[in-house]
Amino acid sequence: MKYSYISHLYCPKCDNTFDTKEQNQLCTCGSPLLVDYDLDEVKKNVTADDLTSREPTLWRYHELLPVKEQFNVVSLGEGMTPLIPFRELGSDMTVENLYMKDEGLIPTGTFKARGAAVGVSKAKEIGVKELAMPTNGNAGAAWGLYAARAGIESTIVMPNDAPKITRNEVALSGANLYLVNGLISDAGKIVGKAVKDYNLYDASTLKEPYRIEGKKTMGLEISEQLNWEMPDVILYPTGGGVGLIGIHKALKELKELGWVKGELPRLVAVQSAGCAPIVKAWEEGKRESEFWKDSETLAFGINVPKALGDFLVLDALYDTDGCAAAVDDESMVREQEKVAQMEGNFICPEGAATFAAVRRLQENGWINPNETVVALNTGTGIKYPDTVQVEPEMLEKEDTISRVEK
């Protein structure tokens, strides 16, 4: 019985293959690499029932993850986040079986922890001593902290106006933190140069093949939490799109293993109207997206004008009869408030975008009222303190609360 059934890396563009012992980055053709597993062997040795008594972390799926030796696992207890029934909000938008997968309950408070846990663990296994990456905040926080736990040095470059909380997280981790007076693309250029100059491991989105395997576990968990029945629709707030690519990959692997019943769910890439390159490409039936100029949205996690893995995101949408939907910032803020008041959860704007999309897709008939729908909340609202503006009534010490008796 192996801990991992990883077999090799392959390029989804040119079909080239690579060994998993090396520190591989992009394919020679420039495409991201993906991990393949010996699923026939998994099938022979493991059943879905074997998982039941395992610990509630993403490592319960270790056979389908790339880390070969358990002692290389770098874990802070990440994964098996709750899949919460949203009955009242569901009723409000006439979607009777609405669920939220809550990625706020994970180290560093966002789903980025999944990619970091698996990515850093594998980096440790293949002998990485120092990694580098640009970040808009949350990914850097996750990679910085997991790298610290692994004893791997990290260099992280972040725009000056990335959220202060994530800056503090990175700094506290002991990473070499630099701010740049520019955008994440400027940070990316500086990292690219440093990777060459100092021979670092490039942990930028999709430039190493293992982050996606961590994100994949969201798909594995949703399936297990629905008792290995596929939902009808999964909505995902899409910036770089790694989570969507990962969920698609996970569900195909589960299908091949025969662990899960039903057709693949229709996958939905949700973007902001102020930055919607995938939506535009999908509407035009294209296989790749174009750079979105002057992007702007309060949901900074999905402010990604051109994603390296855009073709894989679009593949996932076409393959599952899914769609792409853009929602405006105002709708996000409205849904964020509704989720708090109806369901008791303070979600992030990106997560709120998925609910705004559910509402619209139900209204226009794309989602049927009796379908099982899972919306991803990719982080806790706590990390976005400025989204909410309130002015409560101020009392003096000797005041009393006066109101009309009900």
Place this chain on the structure above:
Amino acid sequence: MKYSYISHLYCPKCDNTFDTKEQNQLCTCGSPLLVDYDLDEVKKNVTADDLTSREPTLWRYHELLPVKEQFNVVSLGEGMTPLIPFRELGSDMTVENLYMKDEGLIPTGTFKARGAAVGVSKAKEIGVKELAMPTNGNAGAAWGLYAARAGIESTIVMPNDAPKITRNEVALSGANLYLVNGLISDAGKIVGKAVKDYNLYDASTLKEPYRIEGKKTMGLEISEQLNWEMPDVILYPTGGGVGLIGIHKALKELKELGWVKGELPRLVAVQSAGCAPIVKAWEEGKRESEFWKDSETLAFGINVPKALGDFLVLDALYDTDGCAAAVDDESMVREQEKVAQMEGNFICPEGAATFAAVRRLQENGWINPNETVVALNTGTGIKYPDTVQVEPEMLEKEDTISRVEK
């Protein structure tokens, strides 16, 4: 098979008993009330092994919780937070078996969610329509959001200088939020008046008997996660002390059930040097604490000058041969940084206080190097963005990272 084996409420001071169908608050003698269970019946009907396949939330212990009907459970997936081995920090302070129970991975980002989940569920079961409470922030956030999920109205009063993030959480939940130009004690007076004026359910710390049952689950989980072996020491950052009281209660119940091996762990109440009434009382061998004047600490969660349940906290310390320890703010900040850099976790100052205490208690011989020690981190560092002050190097777009090659 019952969902809950709750039997009645009792007063730990005057031994009076109360029915669990009523909306009870304090005992007629002024003491908090505690919940009793029919543990003989639990013993006959449930074994620890039965828990294995249950969902990873605190509701896996439903027989030992006060909610009688499962449909009254108001849950956001709280509980079964990770118990993380801290090998490097442990080695740094020569405590070989050091663990952190991470209460950052729970709805609203602090352990207050446990009390709110169980407290609000039971409030729903006994017909509460509106609750009220004063808060320094985190408890209000948790109760406001869980009450929203339960469809219970809430009135919450908070000092003006309580953290902005928690203010936003409460406001977003739709609670009736008031700020007071004063301290939590001033908020408490305003709530007390409103409770009388409008006949509200008083959800202040220990003024209803069920919050403690939620906090208790930390003790249940620690035991299960250590395979039903008691640790030697558990350290808890102590403000109101409900968690410590709850853990003590949980461990005694497990002992009576015969689910857990070993003696009760020594319980340690950790306080800030700037607000240490329990430490003073313990040092003087007293059974109750005195009001701590002009309290001040950056760990605002443990800035409680006089706790209603102080006598129960002190009971727990004396009963388990535990102790009380005060640490200064500077040590907290130092341990917070060490935890991030060595273990990859951004913890709150209150959590950091427990590690500062472990270090000191090891140095003075109270903790032995081979003992199993569990420190509670009561919340995520994300909720305390101002604890960390950093000034990273700023680059311009065309800059490169220059450093001495290693």
